[in-house]
Amino acid sequence: MSFSHIFTIVVPVFVIILVGYGTGRLRLFDASGTQALRDLTMQLALPASLLLGIWKTPRHTLVEKLPLAGLLALGFLVVYAVLFVVLRHAARRPLKRAALLALACVQPQYAFMGTSVLGGLFGAEQAAVPIAVAGILVNVVLDPAVLVVLGLPDRTASRAGARTAAATAAPRPALVGAGGGTAVSVAPVDPAPAVPGPHRPSALRTVLHQLREPFVWGPLLGLVLSVAGVGVPSIAGTSLTLLSGASSSAALLYVGLSVSRVGRPRLYPRVWVVSLISVVVLPLLLYYVGKALTSSESAAQAALILAFPVSPVPLMFASKYGDKSDEETIGSAVVVSLVLSFLTLPLMIDLVG
Template identity: 30%
Template sequence: MSFGEIFIILIPIFFVILLGFIAGNRGIFNKETSKGINTLVTKIALPAHLFVGITTTSRQTIFDKAPFLGALLIGVIGFFIVVLLVTKWTSRYDFVQSTMFSLNSTQPTFAFMGIPVMGSIFGAEAIAIPIALMGIIVNAVLDPMSTIFGTVGTRNKNSQSDENKESILKVTGKSILHGLTEPLACVPIIGLILVLVFNFQLPELGEKSLDQIGDVVSGVALFAVGVTIGINKIKLSLSAFSIAILKAIVQPLAMVGIAYALGLTHNDFVQAVLLVSFPGSAVATMIAIRFKSLETEVASAFVISAILSIVTLPFLITAIM
């Protein structure tokens, strides 16, 4: 597939993002109203779409994705841990700041850009399982892990009392439970259990019913990305650029090496790389804001990585296809 063909595929995608940007920048949507769009996508429409994709897939096809899952675990969780350690050892950031820096350098906007971008290349049905697996890794592992690390770092700065140490256990349990109850984690998990354990296949009526809401994912998700970019102001800094470059360039290149080393099939190879090549996640930004750590830097990095992806995505797709 040539660069021109890839660019033609991406033009409508970036056009919808631009519309969302204008709406956010002009004040048609603000931080409060944009939450409604994000909630629709992440808690209703996308989970419905993924459930259909999983429960209309054969058990063997899911089993065949085991190497792909391994690549995602290394490319997401492994990358997060490496960046965290390097940042903590080589910078003046404390543990909380290093965690937020690493999280925002790692977590992609897979839920919003995965379906329109990858669906345009492979078809919507073919990418349901890859996106579902990424959803489980991010929502059930990466975000809870970052929340736990952030809490530990915050409390260690304030106190070393036994009471706080005991409360960390509660925080750990709550963080994991919260991650598992997120629709983007629990719905794919339920779908996988139904298929793998019970060999369940969704009836046609159920598929058509869920598709009524699931089919809105592509356009609405892209618009939501644009709105989020439009309502955030950019403050250029070395940290913001570092996060954006790690997210948009370094992590995809690292995944190329991981996928190649694990011997993934061509389609799995391309999908694994693309899933980590999307811009940084607004969810990761919100976690940093929750801990009052690098708020301006990560918000700016989100916008910078989104702009950077306009250039990197066409070149990356052309190179790996």
């Protein structure tokens, strides 16, 4: 595939993202408008696109995609576990920070940018399968697991808090004068009020909540209908095609809007590390491992799914569960990885053919 053809696919994607960024900087969309655009993408347009794409896919083609599912599971789940262990125990990062940074490294914007880029490369129906498989792995397995980890108490922080509470609750000496002399007595201190621990989400409840999302059950429904051999009625096909037509433009506009709200990125070393792992190291690793274990086609599709920049989802998690430093680091990585991907994504497409 020539570079001119690659750029005719990639450049328009970044032009629409830039339009979204400009509208965000000009404040043409407020926070509620940005959220509405995201809901349009994730609740309606993209689920309709994936449902229709998988529904049209023959049963034997889905069976042939099992190696691709295995590669994506390796890239999302196994690599996340390795990075989390390294950050937690080798780098000695706090529990929540390790969970958030590892997620930022492995969760790309495949849902927002994938339909445009992969659809231009492989066709809409062929692109629907890897995007749907990635969506099921991330939304049903990875993100719920991360949410459960984020609900766990950090033992290091708990021990520090216990020491502080013990020091606060320790009895204080008081000087009491008695007949010209001074005696030391201990004045009792009321114990510190108990602070409730952090809410720990139930793993099952989190998974069930994710399964209610159209982005998850839409592809699953398409899979069931395809395996059952149910054909696509013409009216349903036309309606889903019209609805899915909004997925690419709405998703790319949302990416630009979300980046515009991050602000000026901080170019800390950790931001570069997260960004380079996301758009360079992990896609290359998965591509060469995939070629050794499966076919070149499966390796190429898996590598391109992971070659997109850092997803806004880890940033949402950081704003809720992390501290200001986590939010700043991941938000900066979203911006930096997006800028880097303007160069790395065409190079990755050229590499995988």
